[in-house]
Amino acid sequence: MDAGNNDTHTHVLDFNGFCNLCDKHMRSTKAVVGHQNIVHQGAKIKCTVCGRRFDNKAELSDHMDRPHR
Numbered sequence: 001m002d003a004g005n006n007d008t009h010t011h012v013l014d015f016n017g018f019c020n021l022c023d024k025h026m027r028s029t030k031a032v033v034g035h036q037n038i039v040h041q042g043a044k045i046k047c048t049v050c051g052r053r054f055d056n057k058a059e060l061s062d063h064m065d066r067p068h069r
Helices: 003-013 029-040 057-064
Strands: none
Touching: none
8 A cells, every 4th residue: 555545544543523634524434535535635537438538527527427538
């Protein structure tokens, strides 16, 4: 496990409602992990049709509702 993921996992175990990297408040551990993956680690969700990348599932879903060119 690399150091970037270790910080996320440590935070999850000690969940207090806040991201330990920016102090943003979250309602769940899952929300903190998703937030950290996207905001602090730059993870993106990739469209399997065209390869475009999105910050979250809602953006990908909106994209998939439109025709691909």
